Amino acid sequence: MEYTKVALVTGSTSGIGKAIALELAKLSYRVIINGASTKELSDKYRKILEHLYNENFSAKYLYVQADISKRSDREVMLTKIKQAFGRIDILVNNAGIPPTERKDLLEASEESFERVMKVNLQGPYFLTRDIAKWMIKLKKNLNQYNPIIINISSISSFTSSPNRGEYCISKAGMTMMTKLYADRLAEYEIPVYEIQPGIIKTRMTKVVEEKYNKLFEQGITPIKRWGLPEDVAKAVKAIVLGYIPYSTGDIIHIDGGFHLKRL
Numbered sequence: 305m306e307y308t309k310v311a312l313v314t315g316s317t318s319g320i321g322k323a324i325a326l327e328l329a330k331l332s333y334r335v336i337i338n339g340a341s342t343k344e345l346s347d348k349y350r351k352i353l354e355h356l357y358n359e360n361f362s363a364k365y366l367y368v369q370a371d372i373s374k375r376s377d378r379e380v381m382l383t384k385i386k387q388a389f390g391r392i393d394i395l396v397n398n399a400g401i402p403p404t405e406r407k408d409l410l411e412a413s414e415e416s417f418e419r420v421m422k423v424n425l426q427g428p429y430f431l432t433r434d435i436a437k438w439m440i441k442l443k444k445n446l447n448q449y450n451p452i453i454i455n456i457s458s459i460s461s462f463t464s465s466p467n468r469g470e471y472c473i474s475k476a477g478m479t480m481m482t483k484l485y486a487d488r489l490a491e492y493e494i495p496v497y498e499i500q501p502g503i504i505k506t507r508m509t510k511v512v513e514e515k516y517n518k519l520f521e522q523g524i525t526p527i528k529r530w531g532l533p534e535d536v537a538k539a540v541k542a543i544v545l546g547y548i549p550y551s552t553g554d555i556i557h558i559d560g561g562f563h564l565k566r567l
């Protein structure tokens with residue numbers, strides 16, 4: 305098997321990002337796994353990669369600890385990718401955080417707003433700028449090179465949750481970011497897609513598990529179950545395999561039908 309192509313999945317030490325990174329590894333991508341607080345990948349994670357990649361597995365992935373909200377961390381990450389692999393085919397902007405504390409809109413703090421916006425919007429916005437410029441350069445030099453950018457936003461892009469306004473605004477901003485980059489990069493044939501996950505079982509939703517269990521029972525989604533990180537990873541797989549062609553700036557809903565207006 306050839307391992308030519310390279311994919312960066314931000315925030316891929318757990319949850320949705322991890323499922324996406326592993327799916328891409330299965331598809332023979334060399335993956336850059338990224339997290340903010342993890343110093344090195346756990347043995348368990350490495351074992352899974354070893355199983356997927358087989359021989360010489362440690363040369364086929366790269367773990368980079370980098371806080372995407374920090375410009376210097378993003379620069380270091382890019383340098384490391386260039387040194388290790390010399391190319392980038394797929395960027396998945398997945399890293400994201402909820403507010404540390406859910407607070408009513410009328411009590412919201414500027415500190416939390418700034419933190420959430422930096423990680424969920426400003427970081428991905430400028431990371432995409434830098435990676436897109438690199439992709440444009442690579443386009444001139446590589447044959448059979450079809451780069452793709454995928455943003456993981458949320459149903460919060462269009463759903464009001466007045467106890468975490470900053471999260472909703474950051475995700476709505478990401479939806480505009482998808483449109484902007486899709487428009488700007490179309491001339492270089494770099495498509496930009498957005499996946500809007502619904503309620504997905506991860507560390508992020510662990511604290512509100514009981515609340516959501518009840519909401520599923522009450523029918524908050526037409527498909528009455530939790531979403532899984534693998535559901536999102538399969539959508540990424542469909543995109544990178546080219547099964548959504550002649551398309552850019554599009555939103556794919558992986559939300560059990562949550563976005564439908566119902567009577």
Ligand code: NAD
Pocket residue numbers: 314315316317318319320321338339340341342370371372373398399400401423456457458459500501502503504505506507508509
């Ligand atoms: P998670 O907490 O399991 O994973 C978040 C990942 O992001 C981790 O790997 C973490 O290390 C990383 N991360 C956090 N801050 C970072 C930073 N500053 N720099 C780099 N990496 C950072 O959460 P998840 O549920 O898998 O969420 C992944 C993405 O999906 C987020 O953008 C989230 O907003 C979005 N999302 C989640 C749900 C859900 O229900 N879980 C729904 C819609 C959208």
